[in-house]
Amino acid sequence: MxxxxxxxxxxxxxxxxxxxxxxxxxxxxxxxxxxxxxxxxxxxxxxxxxxxxxxxxxxxxxxxxxxxxxxxxxxxxxxxxxxxxxxxxxxxxxxxxxxxxxxxxxxxxxxGIDYKKLGPVHKVMMAMMKGMIQRKPESEREADDIEFLNTYNTKVSxxxxxxxxxxxxxxxxx
Missing domain, CATH: 3.40.50.360 (Flavodoxin domain)
Known part of the structure; x- marks a missing residue:
C-alpha cells in the first residue's frame, strides 16, 4: 500500500x-x-x-x-x-x-534573496545584519559573513x- x-x-x-x-x-x-x-x-x-x-x-x-x-x-x-x-x-x-x-x-x-523584492521589515533586518557583520573585526568574520557582505543588495540564488x-x-x- x-x-x-x-x-x-x-x-x-x-x-x-x-x-x-x-x-x-x-x-x-x-x-x-x-x-x-x-x-x-x-x-x-x-x-x-x-x-x-x-x-x-x-x-x-x-x-x-x-x-x-x-x-x-x-x-x-x-x-x-x-x-x-x-x-x-x-x-x-x-x-x-x-x-x-x-x-x-x-x-x-x-x-535565495532578491533585495529588490524584500518588504520594508526584511530590508531593515538585512541592513541591521549587515551592520552587525561590519562591526565584527575582519579576523572574526566567518565564511557566511563574508558571503553576506559580498552579495548584499544583489539578487542571489x-x-x-x-x-x-x-x-x-x-x-x-x-
Whole structure:
C-alpha cells in the first residue's frame, strides 16, 4: 500500500515554494499552501512534509504542524545560510516542543534573496545584519559573513534541486 503524502509550505519570496513543488513532484504528493490546510486535511495523510522559510529565528507558518499532530512529520527549512556550516538547533528548539522534536525529521535547504523584492521589515533586518557583520573585526568574520557582505543588495540564488534528494530518500524509506 502506498503512503498518502502531503507537502505544505509557507513561502514569502518563492524559494520554499520551489522546493515544495520539487519535493511534491518527486514523491507524487499533494501540494498545498499552508494557509489552505487545516487539521482535518492533515489527518487524512500518512506523511506530512512541511516547508517554511527562516526569518529572524522563526520558521514561517510552522504553527500549522506544531499545533496539529501528524503521523509522520518531516520539516524542511529554507534560508540563506549554508546548511553544511549552520547550527539550526536554537531555531528548532525555539519552535518545537521536546516531544514533537523527538517525532520530527528535519532538513535544511538553501534558498535565495532578491533585495529588490524584500518588504520594508526584511530590508531593515538585512541592513541591521549587515551592520552587525561590519562591526565584527575582519579576523572574526566567518565564511557566511563574508558571503553576506559580498552579495548584499544583489539578487542571489543558492536553490539546488539536487538538495531535495535527502528529503525524498527519507520519505521513500518510511
Amino acid at each position: 502506498s503512503k498518502k503524502i502531503l507537502v505544505a509550505y509557507k513561502s514569502k519570496y518563492g524559494s520554499t515554494r520551489k522546493y515544495a513543488e520539487w519535493i511534491a513532484s518527486e514523491l507524487n504528493a499533494d501540494l498545498f499552501e499552508a494557509q489552505t490546510v487545516n487539521t482535518k486535511l492533515l489527518s487524512q495523510y500518512d506523511v506530512v512534509i512541511y516547508g517554511g522559510g527562516l526569518y529572524a529565528g522563526g520558521i514561517a507558518g510552522v504553527k500549522l504542524v506544531v499545533n496539529n499532530p501528524c503521523k509522520n512529520l518531516i520539516v524542511f527549512t529554507v534560508g540563506l545560510a549554508d546548511p553544511n556550516s549552520t547550527d539550526y538547533s536554537a531555531i528548532i528548539n525555539k519552535n518545537f516542543t521536546p516531544e514533537l522534536l523527538a517525532k520530527t525529521k528535519f532538513f535544511h535547504l538553501r534558498g 543558492f536553490e539546488d534541486k539536487r538538495t531535495i534528494n535527502s528529503v525524498v530518500d527519507y520519505v521513500k524509506g518510511l
